[in-house]
Amino acid sequence: MEDCDLIIIGAGPAGLAAGIYATRSGLKTLVLEEKIAGGTIADAPLVENYPGLMKVTGLELAQKMAEHSKLAGVKIHEFEGATKLELKDEIKTVKTGRAAYQTRTVVIASGSHYREIGVPGEREFRGRGVSYCGICDGPLFKDKRVLVVGGGNSALITTLYLSELAAEVKIAHRRDVFRAEEALVKALANRKNIEVLWSREVQAIQGEKTVNKVVFYNKKSEAKEELSVDGVFVQVGESPNSQLAKEAGVEVDEHGYIKVDMFQKTNIAGVYAAGDVTNHPVKQVGTAVGQGIAAALEAYAFVKRPYYK
Amino acid sequence: MEDCDLIIIGAGPAGLAAGIYATRSGLKTLVLEEKIAGGTIADAPLVENYPGLMKVTGLELAQKMAEHSKLAGVKIHEFEGATKLELKDEIKTVKTGRAAYQTRTVVIASGSHYREIGVPGEREFRGRGVSYCGICDGPLFKDKRVLVVGGGNSALITTLYLSELAAEVKIAHRRDVFRAEEALVKALANRKNIEVLWSREVQAIQGEKTVNKVVFYNKKSEAKEELSVDGVFVQVGESPNSQLAKEAGVEVDEHGYIKVDMFQKTNIAGVYAAGDVTNHPVKQVGTAVGQGIAAALEAYAFVKRPYYK
Numbered sequence: 067m068e069d070c071d072l073i074i075i076g077a078g079p080a081g082l083a084a085g086i087y088a089t090r091s092g093l094k095t096l097v098l099e100e101k102i103a104g105g106t107i108a109d110a111p112l113v114e115n116y117p118g119l120m121k122v123t124g125l126e127l128a129q130k131m132a133e134h135s136k137l138a139g140v141k142i143h144e145f146e147g148a149t150k151l152e153l154k155d156e157i158k159t160v161k162t163g164r165a166a167y168q169t170r171t172v173v174i175a176s177g178s179h180y181r182e183i184g185v186p187g188e189r190e191f192r193g194r195g196v197s198y199c200g201i202c203d204g205p206l207f208k209d210k211r212v213l214v215v216g217g218g219n220s221a222l223i224t225t226l227y228l229s230e231l232a233a234e235v236k237i238a239h240r241r242d243v244f245r246a247e248e249a250l251v252k253a254l255a256n257r258k259n260i261e262v263l264w265s266r267e268v269q270a271i272q273g274e275k276t277v278n279k280v281v282f283y284n285k286k287s288e289a290k291e292e293l294s295v296d297g298v299f300v301q302v303g304e305s306p307n308s309q310l311a312k313e314a315g316v317e318v319d320e321h322g323y324i325k326v327d328m329f330q331k332t333n334i335a336g337v338y339a340a341g342d343v344t345n346h347p348v349k350q351v352g353t354a355v356g357q358g359i360a361a362a363l364e365a366y367a368f369v370k371r372p373y374y375k
Numbered sequence: 376m377e378d379c380d381l382i383i384i385g386a387g388p389a390g391l392a393a394g395i396y397a398t399r400s401g402l403k404t405l406v407l408e409e410k411i412a413g414g415t416i417a418d419a420p421l422v423e424n425y426p427g428l429m430k431v432t433g434l435e436l437a438q439k440m441a442e443h444s445k446l447a448g449v450k451i452h453e454f455e456g457a458t459k460l461e462l463k464d465e466i467k468t469v470k471t472g473r474a475a476y477q478t479r480t481v482v483i484a485s486g487s488h489y490r491e492i493g494v495p496g497e498r499e500f501r502g503r504g505v506s507y508c509g510i511c512d513g514p515l516f517k518d519k520r521v522l523v524v525g526g527g528n529s530a531l532i533t534t535l536y537l538s539e540l541a542a543e544v545k546i547a548h549r550r551d552v553f554r555a556e557e558a559l560v561k562a563l564a565n566r567k568n569i570e571v572l573w574s575r576e577v578q579a580i581q582g583e584k585t586v587n588k589v590v591f592y593n594k595k596s597e598a599k600e601e602l603s604v605d606g607v608f609v610q611v612g613e614s615p616n617s618q619l620a621k622e623a624g625v626e627v628d629e630h631g632y633i634k635v636d637m638f639q640k641t642n643i644a645g646v647y648a649a650g651d652v653t654n655h656p657v658k659q660v661g662t663a664v665g666q667g668i669a670a671a672l673e674a675y676a677f678v679k680r681p682y683y684k
Contacts, residue, residue, distance in 0.1 A: 079426065082426055083426045083661060086424055086426055087424060087659075090423070090424060090514055091510070091536070092539045092540070114399070114447065115395055115396060115399060115447075115668075116427065117388065117391055117392045117395055117440050117443055117444075117664050117667075118425065118427065118428055118436060118439045118440050118443060119427055119428070119439075119443070120439075120442070120443045120446055127427060130427045130428075130429075131426050131427050133429070134426055134427060134428070134429045135426075137429055138423065138424075201400070201672075205399055226679070227400070230401045231401070328637065328655060328656070329656060346637060346669075347637070347638060347669070347672075347673075348668060348669045348672055350396075350665075350668050350672075352392060352664045352665050352667075352668045353665040353668050353669055354665075355426050355661045355664065355665060356659075356661050356662040356663075356664060356665020356666060357665060358426075358661075359424075359657060359659050359661045359662050360655075360656070360657045360662055363510075363656075363657055363659075364656075370535070
C-alpha cells in the first residue's frame with residue numbers, strides 16, 4: 067500500500083499536464099500508465115497545431131511532454147496500468163497488477179482508441195498515410211488524393227474538411243446509404259472534388275514507404291478494385307477507455323465518455339476526468355492539456371482546502 | 376470594409392491558439408491585437424508549466440506562439456485594438472481606429488489585467504521579483520522569503536500556496552482584518568512559516584537587479600518600516616478586459632468575466648470567448664490554449680455547417 071494525494075490514470079497529454087501541475091503544487095502524485103508515457107499522440111506523423119511547438123512529430127511531442135513531466139519531478143509508473151478502481155469512499159483505492167494504492171483524489175485521463183477496420187496494411191502504414199484524425203493530419207495532404215473510410219457523421223465531417231485541403235477526396239462506405247445527418251449528406255453532394263464509393267469494403271492498404279493504393283471488394287459488382295491514393299482516413303468510430311471508471315460508478319454518456327463539468331469534476335467527489343476520455347466536444351492535444359491542468363488544480367483545492375469552495 | 380469568417384480579439388495564448396486552428400481549418404481569419412502578439416504571459420520571468428516546453432521565459436513563450444501563428448498563416452494586425460463591437464446581427468462589425476471589419480463570427484480573447492498597487496518600483500521590478508501569480512511564479516521562490524500584498528481570498532490562497540514552497544511568507548494587509556473566507560483565515564493561522572503584517576500600506580518596492588526590500592507605512596504606529604524580501608506577490612485583484620464585449624450585449628458574471636459554456640459559446644450566436652476574459656475558474660496558459668482551440672472549432676462548425684448541431 068502506498069498513500070497518495072492524487073493518482074492520475076494515464077500518461078497522455080491530459081495526464082502529464084495534470085501531473086506537472088499537481089506535483090508542482092505539492093500534491094503527492096502518482097501517474098499510472100499501462101504503456102509508456104506520452105499517449106496516442108505519438109502515432110501522429112506530424113503535429114503542427116500544438117501552440118508553441120511549430121513542427122514536431124507526434125513522437126517528439128509525446129517525448130517532450132514525458133521529459134517535461136520527469137523534469138518537474140512527476141512520479142510515473144510506466145507499464146503499470148490500473149486494473150480496478152474503488153472510488154466511492156473518501157480514501158480511494160487504485161489497483162494494478164503490481165500493487166494497491168490509496169489516494170484522496172483521482173484524475174482519469176485514460177484516453178480513447180480509434181476503431182480500426184482491421185485490414186492488412188492498416189497498422190503497418192499508420193502514421194505513413196493511414197490516419198484517424200482529419201483535423202490533426204489533413205493539412206499534410208494539401209492538394210493530394212485521399213480516401214475516407216466510413217459512413218457516419220465523423221466520416222462525413224472529415225470528408226468535408228479534407229475537401230477544402232486535398233485535391234480529390236473519395237469516401238468509401240460499405241453500405242449504399244450514409245448513416246449521417248441530412249445536412250452533412252447534402253453538403254457532401256455539393257462539393258465538386260468529392261466522390262462517394264458506395265458498397266465498398268476495404269480489403270487492404272498498400273504502399274512502399276507511404277500509402278499509394280487501396281484494394282476494395284465491390285459488393286454490388288462483386289469485383290475486386292484498386293484505387294491510387296496518397297492517404298487513408300479511417301473514420302469508423304472511436305471508443306473511450308472508460309470501462310474501469312464506469313465499473314467504479316463514474317457516470318458516462320451514451321457513447322461511454324465520462325461526463326465532466328467546467329471544473330473537470332465527475333459525479334463522484336474527488337474524482338476528475340480530462341482529455342479524450344471525457345464528453346468534451348473537442349479531442350485535441352491542446353484541449354487535453356487545458357483539461358488536465360484544470361483537473362489537477364481542482365484536485366489540489368479538494369485536498370488542500372476542502373472547506374473552501 | 377473587409378470581410379472575414381472569424382475575427383479574434385486579442386493575440387495572447389487563447390487568441391493565437393484560436394487563430395492557428397481557424398486558419399488551418401480554412402476560415403478567413405483576422406486577429407486584432409492592441410499591442411504586440413503574445414499576450415501578458417510575456418511578463419512572466421519563467422514558465423515551467425506549459426507542457427512540452429520545459430523552461431522558457433514568458434517572453435520566449437509569447438514569441439514562440441506568435442511565430443507559430445505567423446508560420447501557420449494567421450493574419451495578425453498588431454497595434455490595432457478593437458474600439459467597438461456590433462455583434463447582434465448575423466454579419467457582425469468590429470471597429471478599430473483604422474477600419475471597420477465585417478465578420479460571421481467573433482472570438483473574444485482579450486484577457487485580463489492584474490490590478491496594481493501603484494507604488495514606486497512595482498513596474499520597474501515586474502518579472503524581477505514582483506509577480507501577480509503564485510501558481511505561475513511560486514516555484515521560483517523555493518526556500519526564499521516572499522511577501523504577499525492583499526487581504527482577499529486570492530491573497531490568502533496565494534499565501535498558503537507559497538508557504539509550502541518558500542522558507543518564509545509574510546502577508547501585508549492595509550486593514551486589520553482579512554476580507555476572506557473563514558476556512559482560509561484559519562488555515563493561515565496554522566502555518567508556522569506565515570506571518571501577517573496588519574495595517575501596513577506598501578509605499579515602495581526596492582532592489583538592485585531584483586527585489587530585495589519593501590518599504591511600508593504602519594498605520595497603527597504611524598512609522599515607516601522596511602522588510603527584506605526576495606519576492607513580492609501583488610494580489611489585489613484582477614479585472615477582465617470585457618468592457619467592449621459588455622457594451623455589445625455579451626453576458627458577463629458579477630466580476631465582469633464573460634460567461635461561456637463547455638463549447639466556449641457566449642449568449643450571442645456566433646460569438647465565443649476564450650482565456651482569461653472568461654469565467655473559467657483556471658487562468659493558465661495551457662487552459663487558455665485549450666479554450667482558444669475549442670472556440671475556433673466551434674466557430675468553424677458555425678460557419679461551415681450551420682445546420683449541423
